[in-house]
Amino acid sequence: MLFNSLHFLIFLPIVVLLYYALPQRFRWMLIFVASCYFYMAFVPYYILILFFIILVDYLSAIAIEASAGKKRRIFLILSLLSNILLLCFFKYFNFLNENIQQCFSLFGAEFHPINLSIVLPIGLSFHTFQSMSYTIEVYKGRQKAERHLGYFANYVLFFPQMVAGPIERYEGLGNELKKVQAPLYRNFSDGFRLILFGLFIKMCVADNIAPYVNSVYADPESHSPFSVWMSVFLFSFQIYADFYGYSTIALGSALLLGVRIIDNFRSPYLSASIGEFWSRWHISLSTWFRDYLYIPLGGNRVALPRWAVNTMIVFMVSGLWHGASWTFVAWGALHGLLLLGERFFKPLISVDKVGTVLRHLLVIKTFVLTSLIWIFFRAENFEKAEAVFRALTAFNTGLFNSTTYYLAAGSASLLLLGDVWLKGARMDQKLSAQPLVIRWTLYTGLIFGLLAFAGTEKFAFIYFQF
Amino acid sequence: MIKKVLIRVLVLLLIVVGLNFMYVQTLYDEDLQTHSKELLALRSSIDTAEVYYFGESSNTTFVPEDSTHMSISSLCAQFYPSLHFRNINKEATHAGIYRWWLKEFDKAGKLPKAIIVTLNLRSFNAAWINSTLENSLQAALVFSKSGPPIVNRFMLSLQNFDVRSNSEREEDMLYDWKKRQLHFPYTFPYHTVREWDDAMANGGHLTEDGQWDLKKIELACHYIKAYALCLDQENVRVEDFDAIYQWCGERQVPLHLNLMAENVQYADSLVGKDLVFLMHKNRDFLMSRYNQKHCRVTDNLELVPGNEFIDQNWTTEHYRYRGRMSIARNLAETLKKDLEKEYLKVY
Numbered sequence: 007m008l009f010n011s012l013h014f015l016i017f018l019p020i021v022v023l024l025y026y027a028l029p030q031r032f033r034w035m036l037i038f039v040a041s042c043y044f045y046m047a048f049v050p051y052y053i054l055i056l057f058f059i060i061l062v063d064y065l066s067a068i069a070i071e072a073s074a075g076k077k078r079r080i081f082l083i084l085s086l087l088s089n090i091l092l093l094c095f096f097k098y099f100n101f102l103n104e105n106i107q108q109c110f111s112l113f114g115a116e117f118h119p120i121n122l123s124i125v126l127p128i129g130l131s132f133h134t135f136q137s138m139s140y141t142i143e144v145y146k147g148r149q150k151a152e153r154h155l156g157y158f159a160n161y162v163l164f165f166p167q168m169v170a171g172p173i174e175r176y177e178g179l180g181n182e183l184k185k186v187q188a189p190l191y192r193n194f195s196d197g198f199r200l201i202l203f204g205l206f207i208k209m210c211v212a213d214n215i216a217p218y219v220n221s222v223y224a225d226p227e228s229h230s231p232f233s234v235w236m237s238v239f240l241f242s243f244q245i246y247a248d249f250y251g252y253s254t255i256a257l258g259s260a261l262l263l264g265v266r267i268i269d270n271f272r273s274p275y276l277s278a279s280i281g282e283f284w285s286r287w288h289i290s291l292s293t294w295f296r297d298y299l300y301i302p303l304g305g306n307r308v309a310l311p312r313w314a315v316n317t318m319i320v321f322m323v324s325g326l327w328h329g330a331s332w333t334f335v336a337w338g339a340l341h342g343l344l345l346l347g348e349r350f351f352k353p354l355i356s357v358d359k360v361g362t363v364l365r366h367l368l369v370i371k372t373f374v375l376t377s378l379i380w381i382f383f384r385a386e387n388f389e390k391a392e393a394v395f396r397a398l399t400a401f402n403t404g405l406f407n408s409t410t411y412y413l414a415a416g417s418a419s420l421l422l423l424g425d426v427w428l429k430g431a432r433m434d435q436k437l438s439a440q441p442l443v444i445r446w447t448l449y450t451g452l453i454f455g456l457l458a459f460a461g462t463e464k465f466a467f468i469y470f471q472f
Numbered sequence: 473m474i475k476k477v478l479i480r481v482l483v484l485l486l487i488v489v490g491l492n493f494m495y496v497q498t499l500y501d502e503d504l505q506t507h508s509k510e511l512l513a514l515r516s517s518i519d520t521a522e523v524y525y526f527g528e529s530s531n532t533t534f535v536p537e538d539s540t541h542m543s544i545s546s547l548c549a550q551f552y553p554s555l556h557f558r559n560i561n562k563e564a565t566h567a568g569i570y571r572w573w574l575k576e577f578d579k580a581g582k583l584p585k586a587i588i589v590t591l592n593l594r595s596f597n598a599a600w601i602n603s604t605l606e607n608s609l610q611a612a613l614v615f616s617k618s619g620p621p622i623v624n625r626f627m628l629s630l631q632n633f634d635v636r637s638n639s640e641r642e643e644d645m646l647y648d649w650k651k652r653q654l655h656f657p658y659t660f661p662y663h664t665v666r667e668w669d670d671a672m673a674n675g676g677h678l679t680e681d682g683q684w685d686l687k688k689i690e691l692a693c694h695y696i697k698a699y700a701l702c703l704d705q706e707n708v709r710v711e712d713f714d715a716i717y718q719w720c721g722e723r724q725v726p727l728h729l730n731l732m733a734e735n736v737q738y739a740d741s742l743v744g745k746d747l748v749f750l751m752h753k754n755r756d757f758l759m760s761r762y763n764q765k766h767c768r769v770t771d772n773l774e775l776v777p778g779n780e781f782i783d784q785n786w787t788t789e790h791y792r793y794r795g796r797m798s799i800a801r802n803l804a805e806t807l808k809k810d811l812e813k814e815y816l817k818v819y
Contacts, residue, residue, distance in 0.1 A: 010629075010630060011630055011631065011632070012627070012630045012632040015630075189473070191473045191476055191477070194477065195480075209629055213629075446483075449484075449487070450487050450491070453484070453487060453488065453491060454491045454494070454495075456626065456629075457488070457491060457495070457622045457623070457625060457626045458491070458495050458499055458622060458625055460625075460626065460629035461629060462507065462611070462628050462629055464631045464635065
């Protein structure tokens with residue numbers, strides 16, 4: 007079920023009403039059933055994969071807690087392997103085979119891979135990572151193993167964030183789901199604001215940018231360099247609006263049930279450096295990699311060369327997490343390289359100490375760099391990415407679709423203005439501090455935009471594919 | 473808290489009413505122009521037009537060498553110079569869309585003197601019913617639905633209409649070809665489109681030197697898939713025509729169904745008498761079902777000779793000038809029964 011569908015807009019109020027109508031002891035059942043229904047609207051039988059993950063990690067955590075020494079490690083490895091193998095099978099099987107085939111061909115040998123034609127279970131990377139964080143936390147002794155299978159299942163399945171995050175920790179979401187929630191006006195109003203804002207960002211910004219970007223990426227070399235540059239910049243806004251919109255709706259939907267989930271974005275394009283960008287972009291994934299990969303590899307407490315290697319590993323794995331393609335690895339690697347560069351140049355330019363003008367220039371620099379790197383993320387393969395780069399520097403008079411461009415550029419400008427106004431704050435909190443007239447003027451504007459200007463083509467949330 | 477929430481919900485509803493007014497005054501026509509041109513054309517002509525012609529590409533497909541580029545509806549209108557004809561056309565459209573267009577007359581509170589609706593035999597087949605163009609047709613229909621225009625616009629954004637992927641539609645089409653039975657009053661070896669198509673595809677036509685004639689085979693297979701069906705009231709398109717028939721009957725608006733010419737000649741030479749039998753059988757079904765009371769069916773099925781079809785290697789209802797003229801004259805003759813005073817014999 008998509009957030010931007012009538013199905014969801016009917017489903018959510020029903021769940022919220024039932025939730026508060028039910029006594030606390032039955033609420034977990036409602037969340038469980040609602041989440042299963044939500045997920046099964048995509049590919050029904052894929053729910054079995056989620057049940058498998060839930061069961062394995064639930065039992066593993068109890069086993070880890072109950073055992074000591076080597077046994078604990080074995081149970082952890084079993085749990086992690088189950089998750090990773092599942093992910094590998096569905097997401098990386100064909101990718102691995104293709105690469106083995108290419109390796110064989112390098113030596114003149116033949117290898118005929120079996121290509122699986124299966125649809126990737128929606129959001130698999132998200133719920134496997136979320137579930138893995140739980141068993142790791144139990145292993146480290148920072149989290150008690152959950153004995154109630156229903157609560158644990160809801161932690162993995164919770165419908166507002168199950169298919170594209172934020173990737174929650176059990177300490178946060180698990181406990182939130184157990185709390186006795188009373189229907190509070192504040193939660194309803196904040197939840198409504200967030201959902202309205204999220205829908206606006208997804209449907210009016212991302213979905214109005216998508217047609218322009220898609221047309222340029224379909225055949226970059228037939229477009230003028232200006233058109234291609236604009237599509238590169240606009241894609242940055244598209245993916246941000248798409249994912250930020252989703253996360254905001256997730257936040258709002260959870261809040262209607264009294265559940266607080268973490269923020270995933272804090273105005274990332276106002277970052278003055280790549281390091282800052284990663285502290286503001288897809289925060290739940292960045293912190294996951296920091297806690298479960300970067301720090302175990304040694305974190306900052308290693309020699310510079312080792313740190314550089316660790317950083318590159320984390321970013322490349324993060325790239326691969328997004329998709330089974332070398333273009334995603336390249337996207338991650340380039341971010342890693344830029345971060346290394348920033349570390350080396352830190353003595354020359356310290357982002358924290360620069361003046362306003364210089365900071366603005368650094369923000370523009372960071373935006374241009376991240377936009378150029380997004381090309382690898384957006385392009386289907388290296389050939390297409392190369393074509394986009396060629397088109398950026400070609401001196402020709404190609405196509406320029408002004409009709410879709412103005413709508414796309416206008417939508418992106420609105421998002422940028424919104425971010426400048428929010429300065430990393432959460433929309434509901436910022437809005438609740440405004441006078442009544444400003445609040446309702448904004449609501450009216452958002453509703454009008456949503457009703458009259460939302461994109462009319464169907465574009466699924468980009469991050470659903472991960 | 474409930475009171476507080478209710479007040480806000482009420483205020484929001486009022487805001488939506490206000491925004492709807494603003495939308496209708498400013499952006500609505502532009503949206504109709506972008507997403508549903510035909511609806512805009514229909515609405516803007518309701519006050520002036522007297523006879524409506526609803527059709528698809530058969531009405532307006534020409535070739536450069538045609539001596540005149542006049543549509544069937546325009547040619548027919550020549551027989552009624554005192555009447556204002558209006559044709560509302562869209563490629564690949566069908567009765568499932570026309571039935572919604574009719575509701576515009578109710579909204580405007582004005583009825584035309586007659587309505588002509590294209591009755592295309594192919595529009596009843598599984599390929600057309602499950603066409604990949606259906607999503608865009610259904611999207612355009614959203615603006616015809618009752619409800620405030622701004623809410624309809626939002627429904628379009630939410631994709632709240634019959635929207636399915638190409639593969640889903642293809643699956644339904646293949647299922648229909650595989651499962652729907654063909655009925656003959658005599659023994660016939662193939663019971664479904666799939667069986668018949670398979671048999672044809674496996675060497676149904678041979679060249680003089682005994683090789684498979686692939687071009688002929690391909691075209692023959694198209695003919696089978698286009699016309700091999702046995703119409704009954706379960707066909708979704710029949711349901712649509714029933715709704716049109718009923719709508720016109722309830723409002724006493726003369727309805728003319730213009731059964732389009734098909735290339736029966738080629739169907740016979742490429743596939744044989746069995747396919748022609750089905751075409752006749754389906755024609756008879758439609759004639760007996762609709763040719764009564766306030767409705768008349770103009771039978772053009774075999775009116776146009778094979779070489780007068782523009783597409784010689786495909787199954788379409790695109791005719792050269794003479795074909796269009798014959799159909800227009802035939803239609804004008806049938807129309808005369810309801811509009812005799814306005815009729816003028818022009819050729």
